[in-house]
Amino acid sequence: MNGNxxxxxxxxxxNSFRSLFEDYDENDFEEFFYKIGSNRSKELINxxxxxxxxxxxxxxxxxxxxxxxxxxxxxxxIN
Numbered sequence: 001m002n003g004n005x006x007x008x009x010x011x012x013x014x015n016s017f018r019s020l021f022e023d024y025d026e027n028d029f030e031e032f033f034y035k036i037g038s039n040r041s042k043e044l045i046n047x048x049x050x051x052x053x054x055x056x057x058x059x060x061x062x063x064x065x066x067x068x069x070x071x072x073x074x075x076x077x078i079n
Contacts, residue, residue, distance in 0.1 A: 032071045 033041040048067075052060035 028071050 033044075036044070044067075048060065048063060051063055
């Protein structure tokens with residue numbers, strides 16, 4: 001890898017995250033970003049971009065997974 005985390009990374013059949021997103025529904029993400037609004041959506045996307053570039057790819061993947069869980073099952077995180 002050349003250090004550019006934004007470069008295209010081909011699908012890896014051994015990637016453990018692949019099975020986690022089998023029920024991915026783009027409408028869930030659209031609804032989530034619509035609810036939080038344009039400015040907060042941009043801030044969140046910029047935060048994830050900074051994580052991927054400045055910290056590590058594994059931290060980025062972990063945080064994206066947490067966001068995915070929050071979007072798919074928000075009641076888990078609400079008292």
